[in-house]
Amino acid sequence: MRATPRYRRGVDEELERTAACLEALGHPTRLAIYRLLVRAGSDGRPVGKIQEALAAPASTLSHHLKHLEMVGLIVRRREGTTHRCVASFPTMDQVLGFLTRECCAEDAAPGGPPADHPRRAAD
Amino acid sequence: MRATPRYRRGVDEELERTAACLEALGHPTRLAIYRLLVRAGSDGRPVGKIQEALAAPASTLSHHLKHLEMVGLIVRRREGTTHRCVASFPTMDQVLGFLTRECCAEDAAPGGPPADHPRRAAD
DNA sequence: TCTATATTTCGATAATACTAGAAATAACGT
DNA sequence: ACGTTATTTCTAGTATTATCGAAATATAGA
Numbered sequence: 615m616r617a618t619p620r621y622r623r624g625v626d627e628e629l630e631r632t633a634a635c636l637e638a639l640g641h642p643t644r645l646a647i648y649r650l651l652v653r654a655g656s657d658g659r660p661v662g663k664i665q666e667a668l669a670a671p672a673s674t675l676s677h678h679l680k681h682l683e684m685v686g687l688i689v690r691r692r693e694g695t696t697h698r699c700v701a702s703f704p705t706m707d708q709v710l711g712f713l714t715r716e717c718c719a720e721d722a723a724p725g726g727p728p729a730d731h732p733r734r735a736a737d
Numbered sequence: 738m739r740a741t742p743r744y745r746r747g748v749d750e751e752l753e754r755t756a757a758c759l760e761a762l763g764h765p766t767r768l769a770i771y772r773l774l775v776r777a778g779s780d781g782r783p784v785g786k787i788q789e790a791l792a793a794p795a796s797t798l799s800h801h802l803k804h805l806e807m808v809g810l811i812v813r814r815r816e817g818t819t820h821r822c823v824a825s826f827p828t829m830d831q832v833l834g835f836l837t838r839e840c841c842a843e844d845a846a847p848g849g850p851p852a853d854h855p856r857r858a859a860d
Numbered sequence: 861t862c863t864a865t866a867t868t869t870c871g872a873t874a875a876t877a878c879t880a881g882a883a884a885t886a887a888c889g890t
Numbered sequence: 891a892c893g894t895t896a897t898t899t900c901t902a903g904t905a906t907t908a909t910c911g912a913a914a915t916a917t918a919g920a
Contacts, residue, residue, distance in 0.1 A: 629765060637760065646752060674878075696897080701842075797908075817865095
């Protein structure tokens, strides 16, 4: 959403997508929304119920929902006059996949991964 | 870092901390930095090496490193004129802990968690 | 102390995000 | 068609973040 600076062009696509999701979740209200929807399971929740639970102004909430939807973390289906929001698990799986695969010391001993860790780059 | 709006006061502390970490990781450059440091293991990397790898201007990089340090995702130790950065795994563990515990359909069948899922709130 | 190296801080600018009221839209029931 | 309810879009003000050159700081070595 921000202009990509010269020093960072054409880098890892998956990293970009993951960063976008993390940024979306990196706001307390949006993280709370997402948690609420995960707890709600496949039924999800209509926007009104979310608003009720979080006590946020409708326009602010709508703004955050759009953000979450844009990165694929939630989906919506219309039901009459209400819009039902549902967490999209596959997207979160991809995010967690990236983090555990690329950003984690899976079997970390205290002090970090061992010297012969497969992901450990040469010095 | 932003003023907390009226509708969201005194909410879940862990959620706030997690959101701060996700926001820090939610920037492509910072996510790339963090990944680099995880790959580097407990040795970490001096700032100069990171700069070399990412080809970012020094001041921009420093700004991002400070951000990551502030939320506890990395730590630094000084070594002569160089500053060595190391990923802080416990912080990431807490983040992933929150996400898997609160924001995940652990044993999700396609379509989301079952109706009797323990975390599923009442309608 | 002088110089070189490594990195941060400062300062300015531009871009983006957040918040929220008000107006607009969409679907439903009557 | 009209009113009602649910939600979004518009709009605007404010706050925050990103970028990066230039100057400052810190350390080590000669």
